[in-house]
Amino acid sequence: MASAAPNIASRSASADLTQRVERDRLVPLWNFFNDWFTPVPKVSAQPYLWHYDRIRPAVIESADVISAKEAERRVLVLENPGLIGKHLITDTLYAGLQLITPGEIAPAHRHSPVALRFVIEGKGGYTAVAGERTWMEPGDFVVTPSWAWHDHGHEGEGPFVWMDVLDVPLIRFLGANFTEHYPEERFPEGPPVNDSLHRYGSNMLPVGYERKALASPIFSYPYSRTREALERLKQQDEWDPHHGLKMEYIDPTTGGPAIPTISTFIQLLPQGFTTEPYRSTDGGVYCVAEGSGTVKIGEGEAAQTFEYSKRDIFAVPCWHPYSIQAKEESVIFSATDRIVQTKLGVWREQRQ
Numbered sequence: 001m002a003s004a005a006p007n008i009a010s011r012s013a014s015a016d017l018t019q020r021v022e023r024d025r026l027v028p029l030w031n032f033f034n035d036w037f038t039p040v041p042k043v044s045a046q047p048y049l050w051h052y053d054r055i056r057p058a059v060i061e062s063a064d065v066i067s068a069k070e071a072e073r074r075v076l077v078l079e080n081p082g083l084i085g086k087h088l089i090t091d092t093l094y095a096g097l098q099l100i101t102p103g104e105i106a107p108a109h110r111h112s113p114v115a116l117r118f119v120i121e122g123k124g125g126y127t128a129v130a131g132e133r134t135w136m137e138p139g140d141f142v143v144t145p146s147w148a149w150h151d152h153g154h155e156g157e158g159p160f161v162w163m164d165v166l167d168v169p170l171i172r173f174l175g176a177n178f179t180e181h182y183p184e185e186r187f188p189e190g191p192p193v194n195d196s197l198h199r200y201g202s203n204m205l206p207v208g209y210e211r212k213a214l215a216s217p218i219f220s221y222p223y224s225r226t227r228e229a230l231e232r233l234k235q236q237d238e239w240d241p242h243h244g245l246k247m248e249y250i251d252p253t254t255g256g257p258a259i260p261t262i263s264t265f266i267q268l269l270p271q272g273f274t275t276e277p278y279r280s281t282d283g284g285v286y287c288v289a290e291g292s293g294t295v296k297i298g299e300g301e302a303a304q305t306f307e308y309s310k311r312d313i314f315a316v317p318c319w320h321p322y323s324i325q326a327k328e329e330s331v332i333f334s335a336t337d338r339i340v341q342t343k344l345g346v347w348r349e350q351r352q
């Protein structure tokens with residue numbers, strides 16, 4: 001709503017001016033100043049949680065409706081109730097559940113938005129980035145860098161499902177959104193399986209390595225390694241009151257984030273642990289890799305509490321305090337726009 005600033009000599013003169021200048025494509029700032037320059041961020045996304053058990057049948061059924069080839073990417077998009085028609089999970093992120101069935105191939109293409117995958121269920125699925133395959137297992141975090149050719153496939157049995165998170169809204173907003181379809185179903189086979197993980201993800205770099213792209217040279221952050229690190233570190237019993245044990249996925253060549261535009265994290269909360277309320281300006285998507293509990297998101301009367309269990313996905317809109325209570329030991333993956341805000345110097349957090 002437009003709200004008038006004080007000291008307007010005459011409201012009706014202002015309204016008159018507003019009307020007269022409209023045809024010259026002018027709008028008085030004072031009509032909407034307070035709408036834009038708010039003490040705290042205004043956000044459209046709402047707290048929301050998708051119970052995987054509830055939505056799984058629809059995800060599986062999507063294979064009866066369309067093939068991965070026809071759909072290009074067979075995804076049920078997680079659309080925030082505050083962003084209906086926008087197809088977004090938070091104001092700045094897109095997320096969806098992608099299904100591949102045995103023998104299918106999601107054809108090769110590339111786009112300027114970055115994609116990340118967090119694997120939910122199945123065995124035998126893979127993604128290939130520029131022809132380099134990486135097999136995926138539940139809990140694996142896999143990156144498809146900007147403008148990298150990629151196709152997905154499944155050589156195992158049963159459904160294979162992962163969560164996609166893309167920075168599409170940001171890239172569209174910036175006017176930098178391009179897509180290209182590869183003429184063949186698959187991009188030609190490239191380096192051996194997991195070559196980049198061995199080459200760049202083993203605490204070593206090839207001598208003389210020069211970073212060519214902004215993206216991390218590793219595509220795959222296997223859950224087996226992540227989980228082992230969390231398991232060892234939890235013995236230290238050093239819990240951050242707001243985060244439990246929380247780690248950020250990094251690009252090993254820079255120590256910066258694994259993806260230039262999306263910050264990614266994994267956190268472990270021991271059984272019975274409740275995080276102190278915390279908020280930050282980065283909105284995010286959370287996916288439960290293990291465990292169960294409740295998450296309270298929001299403030300005062302607007303606060304909502306959701307029960308979560310393994311494979312559930314929830315959205316925490318920016319600047320909404322949240323607190324997680326782990327009934328069982330929980331491991332939670334998250335993806336937010338924090339790095340973009342940090343690079344721009346506007347990121348804030350508040351430990352409550």
Ligand code: GTQ
Pocket residue numbers: 073075095096098111115150164166
């Ligand atoms: O797997 O490349 O959820 O291009 C949306 C667009 C996934 C993908 C999505 C995509 C992809």
